[in-house]
Amino acid sequence: MTDAEVTTLTSRAVVTSLPTEHGTFRMLGYDGAGGLGHVALVLGDVAGGTLDEPAPLVRVHSECLTGDALGSRRCDCGEQLDAALREISREGRGVLVYMRGHEGRGIGLLAKLHAYALQDSGVDTVDANLRLGYPADARDYADAAAILRDLGASRIRLLSSNPDKAERLTELGIEVVARQSLPVADRPENAFYLTTKRLRMRHDTVPATDTWTELTAGRVPARAAGTDAVLLDRYGPLVATGARLTIAQLGQSADGFIAARTGDAEFVTGPEDREHLHRLRALVDAVVVGAATVVADDPRLTVRDVPGRSPVRVVLDPRGRIPADSRLLREADAPTLWCVAEGTAVPTGLAAHVEAVRLMAGPDGFEPAEVLAEMHRRGLGRVLVEGGGRTVSAFLAGGLLDRLFLTTAPVLIGDGVPGIRFTGSDRLADALSAPVRRFLLGPDICTEFDLTAVRAA
Structure with a gap:
């Protein structure tokens, strides 16, 4: 032709x-x-x-x-x-x-339904078409x-x-x-x-490969079965985005709090959500938290619940207020970037895995875009913003997130440390809306917001 x-x-x-x-x-x-x-x-x-x-x-x-x-x-x-x-x-x-x-590889809707009836008796799709007098693919x-x-x-x-x-x-x-x-x-x-x-x-x-191993290696299998199919469906799209990705994860109560008024946050969501969080860590180059999270929770920010490599740990601490005996500064589980403002004093003799990074800070701390730019300059293209609520909210308000995973636990705290907060709109019609997926994590519900679609629109 x-x-x-x-x-x-x-x-x-x-x-x-x-x-x-x-x-x-x-x-x-x-x-x-x-x-x-x-x-x-x-x-x-x-x-x-x-x-x-x-x-x-x-x-x-x-x-x-x-x-x-x-x-x-x-x-x-x-x-x-x-x-x-x-x-x-x-x-x-x-x-x-x-x-x-x-329809039906070109044989039409009703013919396809007749083929379905033959398949109900055990005939495969090719032979069903042939028995009806049609090509296998028309x-x-x-x-x-x-x-x-x-x-x-x-x-x-x-x-x-x-x-x-x-x-x-x-x-x-x-x-x-x-x-x-x-x-x-x-x-x-x-x-x-x-x-x-x-x-x-x-x-x-379908290649005979372990789906999670493939995903952590940056490859998306074409197919998977059983529990691997869940992993492929949930995390495959994150891997498929390539070398640049910024995501955030936050667990909160049904009334929108990430901790009690005392700061106690252990644990708002259940073990299934913590496994999900560790899988997100294993798929990124760097995990970012604010100083308040380190002071309150003394986290390790490593991959422990699933196979994978722990990401570079990044602490946003303009005033240098995290304790010197914090796990992130003491334990060499992963490289750690301690981000402080120009002129902020840091202890001498930091452990070999810790690097003090000087960034420009304003009245509200570091600009999220500048933090992200610094990560990219260091070759850390895939970034997880993990907490707390103010840090995640700042990246969200800055339009920097590709995905937001918000897990809601079936518990009411009543008063405490709030989760997502940003300057909203005066009308509900103008509220931030994005395509979502939802999946169950034990008793919790995780909502995945695809914020790339908002930017594309």
Whole structure:
């Protein structure tokens, strides 16, 4: 098929916008698919591109009513769709082409349901299609290639576990410079379906690796099962962001306090949340706390509950008020940066693992942006802001957080040390809002705020 033939298969019909939980995309409608039409969701400038510029992320997604709209777990289509939008949003540049007419790998909705009925009796997805008189895969990607050409995205990084899709697009003149799988976990309900795709349709296989080991090494496995699937789903997106990431974690009571009025904070949340905190520490280069946290809790800030390397410990202490016998200054479990203001006296003869770092301080202490810049200058790109409430709030108010993990325990303190506090808005309609995920940590509920989406919007 020639380039001219590809570009005449479909044409752009309308351009609008679509706000989603992953940000606001430019949405383009195209004719095709027998009048059903296709849709492209575009973020950033995806046209052109050179060998010196990364090709845009592209997901060519086949329509799946049961998975995309109804949340079916017989397949992984809905989760792949969500993961693709999330990856494109994180990168800030890419395309999702939603292909109508691809239901059931191109055989149509009702035929797919007939195939489901055969699968209920133990027939795999390939043989079900063949028994009904259809090809194993009847999809055509000519319209997808034409849409990408219209967008100027003829050189792409394809989000797919299917090598056939990359080969078909290549035949249609789209240069697939890389193909990467999306971090979506297998489920018991779709394990047979996914195994069939890997064994009979050449889809990427799941490497026999330990998921947590891979994550702490900075790699995101394509698949995981059992408890590893939970780890992949919860922490895979953090690893996938790359070398720069700023997150915060805070545990508080249901009425918003991180400690009692005496400062006692042991323990507001339960052991499952502490394990979660240690996993976050293992995934970052540095962990940041304020002096008040050190004075009140004398923390170690190490990884003890899970396998992994302890991060560099950073104490924000403009006036040099943490005790000289603090664990962070005495115990050489990890390198420690003691950040003090210019002119603040520090003891002589600090332990070898401790470095006094001089930063400019204002009336309210250090500027969070300057702290973060200092970390980056030292090659500490992945940073966890752990406490206390004022420190986390300052980074949040400064618009510096990519993620905020806020764990709420089922306890009422009544009065004490507050958690998140910042200058808010006069109207609820203007309150800070972001896409969230929630998961249970024993009796506690952790809410993950994706603040990158707020900045992208």
